[in-house]
Amino acid sequence: MDFGEIADRGLVVLGCGKMGGALLSRWLDAGLPAGSVWVLEPTPADWLTAVDGLHLNDGLPDAPAVALIAVKPQMLRETLPRLSSIGTGKTLVLSVVAGMPLSVYDELLGPDAAVVRTVPNTPAAIGHGITSMFANDRTDAAQADLAERLLGAVGEVVRLPSEDQLRLATSIAGCGPAYVFHLIETMAAAATAQGLAPDVALKLARATVAGAGDLAERTGEDPAQLRRNVTSPNGVTQAALEVLMDEQTGFPALLDRAVAAALRRDDELGGA
Numbered sequence: 585m586d587f588g589e590i591a592d593r594g595l596v597v598l599g600c601g602k603m604g605g606a607l608l609s610r611w612l613d614a615g616l617p618a619g620s621v622w623v624l625e626p627t628p629a630d631w632l633t634a635v636d637g638l639h640l641n642d643g644l645p646d647a648p649a650v651a652l653i654a655v656k657p658q659m660l661r662e663t664l665p666r667l668s669s670i671g672t673g674k675t676l677v678l679s680v681v682a683g684m685p686l687s688v689y690d691e692l693l694g695p696d697a698a699v700v701r702t703v704p705n706t707p708a709a710i711g712h713g714i715t716s717m718f719a720n721d722r723t724d725a726a727q728a729d730l731a732e733r734l735l736g737a738v739g740e741v742v743r744l745p746s747e748d749q750l751r752l753a754t755s756i757a758g759c760g761p762a763y764v765f766h767l768i769e770t771m772a773a774a775a776t777a778q779g780l781a782p783d784v785a786l787k788l789a790r791a792t793v794a795g796a797g798d799l800a801e802r803t804g805e806d807p808a809q810l811r812r813n814v815t816s817p818n819g820v821t822q823a824a825l826e827v828l829m830d831e832q833t834g835f836p837a838l839l840d841r842a843v844a845a846a847l848r849r850d851d852e853l854g855g856a
């Protein structure tokens with residue numbers, strides 16, 4: 585992608601852990617010059633310290649083009665005011681922080697700040713993420729497009745019509761990879777409990793989830809139809825699905841409860 589303006593004015597990263605690191609590493613791979621990047625991070629990963637020319641915990645540019653905010657929600661109030669120069673509206677403030685409403689950025693950066701709140705997910709690390717975004721009313725069209733292009737470098741992008749929908753995106757797509765990884769873990773554990781060698785069980789579970797996800801994405805078919813394609817009448821899958829699709833105890837009820845818990849926590853973090 586074209587990093588022209590960012591290359592000239594700079595990109596600041598506040599917090600470069602799992603999510604900030606996933607985004608930054610993809611941008612560097614896509615051609616963002618390391619000399620245009622300033623990172624504030626108390627415990628930098630080895631890969632970050634090895635990037636030649638990158639400014640690590642080393643001053644800040646006056647009016648960076650973009651500031652990526654990727655600290656934990658509980659750290660936002662303490663850390664964001666240190667970046668006082670990014671509240672003028674000339675810097676695109678791109679935040680991945682879960683739960684924190686736009687009003688908190690106004691409070692911490694002032695009323696002119698151009699802020700885009702986003703919900704990425706960790707498959708961004710391999711360019712296969714999906715990120716939801718919502719821009720505040722001080723973000724101009726060029727800044728919103730820049731946000732979309734940056735996020736587009738790590739996967740798909742969805743512009744949401746209201747800020748409130750970000751919490752829904754978090755509960756499904758932000759947290760979702762963890763639900764799927766837990767599915768892999770539990771499929772492997774169930775197969776191991778029935779006698780399969782643990783390494784074989786894990787290999788089968790991982791490849792099955794990856795293959796099913798890929799099939800769903802590439803064909804774009806209704807997942808209910810893809811499920812039916814596996815399910816022979818009165819066959820083996822049907823027996824398993826009668827357990828998994830049970831209204832009281834199956835996946836639907838379990839996921840409803842999990843998503844409700846995620847939404848409650850998202851709301852609590854907003855008050856942190």
Ligand SMILES: NC(=O)C1=CN([C@@H]2O[C@H](COP(=O)(O)OP(=O)(O)OC[C@H]3O[C@@H](n4cnc5c(N)ncnc54)[C@H](OP(=O)(O)O)[C@@H]3O)[C@@H](O)[C@H]2O)C=CC1
Binds near residue numbers: 706
């Ligand atoms: N992980 C995910 O899947 C997703 C995360 N998010 C959001 O991304 C944000 C970061 O999450 P994640 O990457 O998982 O967490 P991490 O803990 O991996 O990253 C946060 C980083 O911020 C650093 N940090 C702490 N204090 C400061 C400071 N004073 N100045 C600069 N950096 C500091 C932390 O260092 P140290 O470890 O030393 O404290 C850590 O490296 C969160 O707000 C989360 O809600 C959003 C969507 C998905």
Ligand SMILES: O=C(O)[C@@H]1CCC=N1
Binds near residue numbers: 682754758759
């Ligand atoms: O667990 C969290 O709070 C963050 C937000 C979404 C994924 N990780």
